[in-house]
Amino acid sequence: MRKMSTLLLMFALSLVAMAQVQVGDVAPKFKLLNTDYTEVALEDYNEQEGVILIFTCNHCPYAKFYEERIKQLHSAYKSQGFPVVAINPNDSVKYKEDGFSYMVDKGYEFPYLLDNEGIYKAYGANKTPHVFLLLKSGADNFKVGYIGAIDDSPQDASEVQLKYLENAIKAVKKGTAINPTLTKAIGCSIKPF
Structure with a gap:
């Protein structure tokens, strides 16, 4: 019986560790190294x-498909109070192209952060790209307002019909x-450190 109780406790703790934020939750805080x-x-x-x-990366084809759209989002919405912050959660040992020097080479005008602390787990991100629209809530918190895909056409920007993220903003x-407040992120699975 004692072993069963211990196993149940371990299982419950693992579920908490894998929990992802939901729409309306306070956004987990982070402090990560930027490409500057x-x-x-x-x-x-x-x-x-x-x-x-x-949450995005360099090597994933879907992240590459969205690269220009992400730049356009930052250009369009930074001045309106909604800047882009990108986080790369992938292990650069497994995927060299996701290494920090390759991140620097992107030269983005927005922060591109290295997630060597597993922040993606706190958010529940599992794809690249995976979007979380954070909305100011109180003096020093943000709440999650939208989770999912940028739009409905991962492979071809010219085929976009529903701009989920822009519509949310x-x-x-x-x-x-x-x-909607939640859509399915389409992309490569995260390859964590």
Whole structure:
């Protein structure tokens, strides 16, 4: 009986460890190395209305398909209070192209952070790209407003019909409800450290 209790406790703890944030939850905080060799924290964005947090990488074909769209999102929404912050959760030993020097070479105008601490687990990100729209909530917190895909056409930007993320931001700006708040992220599975 004691072994069974111990196993149940271990199982329950593992479920908590694998838990992902849900829409409406407080966003987990982070402080990670950026490609400009500074550390960037979620708290650095306390003056913003929100943050477009995208777990992505260099090697995944889907991440490559979305690269220009991610740049366009930052260009379009940074001045409106919704900058992009990208996080690379992949192990560069397994995937050399996801190494820090390759991240630096991207030259993004937004932070591109190395997740060597497993922040992706706290969010429950499992694909690249995987989006979390964070909305300012109180003095130093953000809440999760949307989780999922950027749009409905991972492989071809010219075929996009539903811009899930942009529609979510527009709803927030109008003061209306985000719909949908959750979509399925399409991409490569995360290859963690």
